[in-house]
Amino acid sequence: MKKYLKPLFTLVLIPLAILLAGCNSEGAFTRGEIHKPQVTATLIEITVTPTPVLMLKGRTQQLVAIAKYDDGTEVDVSNSVIWEIVGDPTTTQLSPIGLLTALNAGTTELMAAKDGISSNLVNVIVCDNLAAQCIDTIDAGNGKLFTSSPSVTYLDSIGGSATDGQYSGDEISSPLGSFYTFNLASAHALCATYNTQNLAGRSNWRLASRDELKTELYDMYGNMFNRLGWPNHFQYWSETTPDPGIPANYAVSLTYGNIMRVDTSLVRSVSCVSNP
Structure with a gap:
């Protein structure tokens, strides 16, 4: 009988020791408890x-x-x-x-x-649509946000940013109304403006890459005007360049999904992206 008691006692002690050690480990069971205020906190x-x-x-x-x-x-x-x-x-x-x-x-x-x-x-x-005093910030998954290109009404309402022209929507590729256009330098400046404005509670906006625009927007949603009402008359600038020695960046059509090399002095639409 005694020869069975020692192994049994050992089997009981090992789980108990593990349990006690876990209770003293940081974050055991309820890690969120460390973020709660003290009982007496006001x-x-x-x-x-x-x-x-x-x-x-x-x-x-x-x-x-x-x-x-x-x-x-x-x-x-x-x-x-x-x-x-x-x-x-x-x-x-x-x-x-x-x-x-x-x-x-x-x-x-x-x-x-x-x-x-x-x-x-x-x-x-x-x-009612993105020609008014609104900008769209859609979550492409896991909290990653993309902005629509801004209307004249919206951008003027937040104090403006560097722009290089504007166009009127035709309800074929953009809502009726006026929208700004941007060369590449102004596109980067727009994302910086969103950081200053703390758009959607964030301050890490940057110009979207070619693959982000193509894969996470167009491939996911298709024609962004038809699906979400985005202004699509122009392609959208990306931060991706085909060759650092050439003054050109890729731009992506959110109407058809095609990708082109565009001289950085020309104007396009802009989508800025923010990771959580």
């Missing part, structure tokens, strides 16, 4: 992003509410705040977890509150 501020929100009718936008406590902790409380539309209630619909749905063109405002603390007031603009 909520002092709530910040909602992105702000402002520019949306096309029918689109959705997830809002994020970050709570700051007096112990320096910052916590995502998007699921526990009280979301409220304080402007025109017919423009948008807001879910209990901060998912905003654009219903009708117009403007409104919203905010979030928790434990008696109210957030910043967020301005929301809903547009």
